[in-house]
Amino acid sequence: MDGPASLPKSPGSSDGEGDGATAPRDGLELNPFDGLPFSSRYYKLLKERAALPIWREKYPFLERLLRDQVVIVSGDSRSGKSSQIPQWCAEFCLAEGAEAGSVVCAQVHPQAAVALALRAADEMDVGLGQEVGYAVPFDNCCSSETILRYCTAEVLQREMRSLPLLSRYAVVVLDDVHLRSAATDVLLGLLRGVLRARPRLRLVLLLAASPALPAELRAFYGPGPVLEVSARRPPARVVYHSDAPDDPVGCAARLLFDIHRTGESGHVVVFLACEQDIRRAYEIICEEGSRLGPEAGELVAVPLYPREKFAMLRPNEDPEEGFQAPRRKVVLTTSSGEALIGPDAFRFVIDVGLERRKVYNPWIRASTWTTQPISEARAQERRCIPTAPAGQVFCLYSQEWSRRHMQPLAPVQLQECNLTGTVLFLKRMDIAGLGRCDLITKPAPASLMQALEDLDYLAALDDDGNLSEFGIIMSEFPLEPQLAKALLASCEFDCLSEMLTVAAMVTDGPGRGRSGELPDADPPAGGPAAPDVRLPPRPRRARVGGLPPVRPVGPQLHPRRLGRHPGALGAADAAVLLQQPAAQREQGPPPPGRRPAGGPRRAGPDPRGPGRTPLQRPVTPGHVAAAAGTGRGPRPFAETVTDGTVVVGKWVRKNSRRER
Incomplete structure (x- = not known):
């Protein structure tokens, strides 16, 4: 790539020059993004940005961005890389010209995307939704003038269906790569082909400090620069517990009150295993905190649910006039809430060393929530959170327990989740060789075969x-x-309206927690209100005909019962029905080719394919273990697995073979 003759300069730099796009007018420096003079708040935030550990790496980063196609930045979560590097990429695109394109920054959590967009718009002194925007599920705040766009990895993944080469973007930033989410891993594989087709495209990977993952990424993308960011502050003091407690929540609450009674100033972050533990800890803190004397100071508990709508970490109630006792803020969150803590200065961190993960079992087609130890990389990130002087990290586990149970890196989500939606997306992207697609970590063969079978x-x-x-x-x-x-x-x-209601209820939305459950415990009387978002109470169903409401208990919908009958809805019928108004669907005559409600099923060819009858069910792909066969019924699938590559062979029916 033929870069500009000089690197872009930061607006408000000491030499008085901007990015070369605008010139000072009447002694005021103009913002190169919108052409307006900078506000006084911009210069105040500029001083805070210059104090971040990542700031001194700006020009080395831009030099690598000019020279290399893939740049890897490794540093702790408090170094400022997630907020500053996308802004530098926007300055890079502005220096390249309007034809270069814009910047997209993909986040794992939608709340992090919204929070970073708000912070970037404030630091760049532009309007949110204009030069800086965000796109998350159910909310799009972007315009045609947006040059820096924050989104989730799932949103960017779906955008690649219409723009496979991401032609509108000049720089793609993937944040929190070390979390190894399923959508991020799929994007890493797809972007490998996009980089070959677009030599001018730049890819920036942001990850936590880890010696193993950068080497793995360089082996996947080829030799490239790795920019390591080290914190300039002294490391926090780490205090280990003698052994893992039987009740981590109660032990964390007791330790919190011990810290509070010492009188040492500083806010506290408590990392718990799941959101049920957050609610329980919040109840304990509110109940015990109301018994504290006024001389001990106020204890403000802030439960931060990772899947709830993002709320700024600030106390809900202002102190009374004349009340000069110190206030201590206690943030209760889980592993997924590390990116949502914000730039506040915390002095104490309490870590239980556990997290709750959702693991999918392809053999029983069900997901289970399991409590597992965190990884060593995540534990190291939490030790970097204290930014105040004399920070301390209290680990509610021993060093021997951490060496024995903690893995170096977090498990790859692509090997623990249901791959049905991922396989459907890859099929839509015309990637037929699913076992041979470019992925850093290959998915489990059993999960892949189960996804094909379900589809x-x-x-x-x-x-x-x-x-x-x-x-x-x-x-x-x-x-x-x-x-x-x-x-x-x-x-x-x-029953489209009823099915839409069911789909909305079982889909995780902004008001549901990580486990899909709503908070069921109200704050105790006398305690501060929690800044979480709760759904309105569910209305009671009215009695019909004087009878009590019937509880909806019955057999669950199974994929085999959906659409595998002679009267299944065809694609053309579905397209016609979805385009009609609701009133016409409910009251109007049925469209051609569709039977009336309650009438006999129409006769005709089976939608599964020509020449089939309802009794001729095709042999479906099965699991790896089922390929061995038990002698009962059709043996589903024959395959070979070599070096993690799934090679689809022949479909096997009992006593007969035919090539698929």
Whole structure:
């Protein structure tokens, strides 16, 4: 790439020059992004930005961005890399010209994307939604003038369906790569091909300080620079517990009150395993805190739910006039809330060393929540949080326990999640060789085969293993494939409104926690109100005909029962129905090719393919263990696994073979 003759300079730099886009007017320096004079707040924030550890690496980073296509930045979570590097990339694009494109920064959590967009707009002295914007599920705050766009990895992944080469972007920034989320790993694999097709595109990977992951990324993308950011502050003092306690929540609460009674100033962060522990700890703090004397100071508990709508970490109630006792803020969160803590200065960190992870079992087609020890990399990140002088980290586990149970890196989510939606997306991207697609870590073969089997049950695949017309429509829904198929099938049975309600209830939204559960405990009387977002109470169902409401208990919808019958809804019928108004669907005559409600099923070819009858079910791909066969029924699938690569072989029916 032929870069500019000189590196872009920061607005407000000491030499009085901006980025070369504007010139001073009437003694006021103009913002190169919007052409307006800088405000006084911009210069105040500029001094705070210059104190960050990442600031001294600005020009070395820009030099590497000019020279190399992939730049890896490794540093702790409090170094400022997530907030400053996207702004430097925006200055880089501004120096390149309008034809260069814009910058997109993909985050793991939507709350982090919104918070970073707010902070970047404030530090760049521009308006949110204009030069800086964000795009998260159910909320899009961007315009045609946006040069720096924050989004989630899932949103950027879905955007690649219409823009496979991401032609509107000049720099792609992937943050929190060390978390190894499923969407981030898929983006890492897809961007490897995009970089080959677009030599001018730049990719910036931001990750925590880890010696193993940068080497793995360099082996995947090729030799490239690794910019390591070290903190200039002294390390915090780490205090280990004698042994892992039986009640981590109670032990953390007792330790918190011991710190508070000492009278030492400083805010506290408590990392717990799950959101149920957050609610329990909040109740304990509010109950015990109300018994403290006024001389001890006020203890303000702030539960920070990672999946809730983001709220700024500030006390809810102002102290009374004349009350000069110190206030101590206690943030209660989980592993997913590390990116949401914000730039506040914390002195104490209490770490229970546990986290709750969702693990999918392809053999039983169910997900389970398991409590596991955190990784060594995540424990090291938490030790970098204290920024105040004489910071301390209290680990509620022993060093021997950490060496025995903690893994170096966090487990790869792509090997622990349901791959049905991921496989549907890759099929939509015309990536047929799923086992050979470019991924840093190959998915589990059993999960991959189960995903293919489920898509075949949902009629999303044709006889050749490609997406059917029904599968293309299903891929447009921002839902799990099972819910997308249920919505399309509900048009056949005139229950679209009811199915939309069910889909909204079972889908994680802004008001649901990480485990999909709503907070069920109100704050105790006398305690401060929690800054979380709660859904309104569920209304009671009215009695029908004098009878009590019927509890909706019954068999769950299974993929095999959706659309695998002679009267299944075709793709053309679904497209026609979804384009009609609701009133016409409910009151108007049924469209051509669709049976009336309650009428006999229409006769015709089976939507699964020509020449099939309802009794001719195709042999579906199965699991690796099932390929060995037990002698009962059709043996689903034959495959070979070599060096983590899944090679699809022949479909096997008992006593007969045929090539797929």
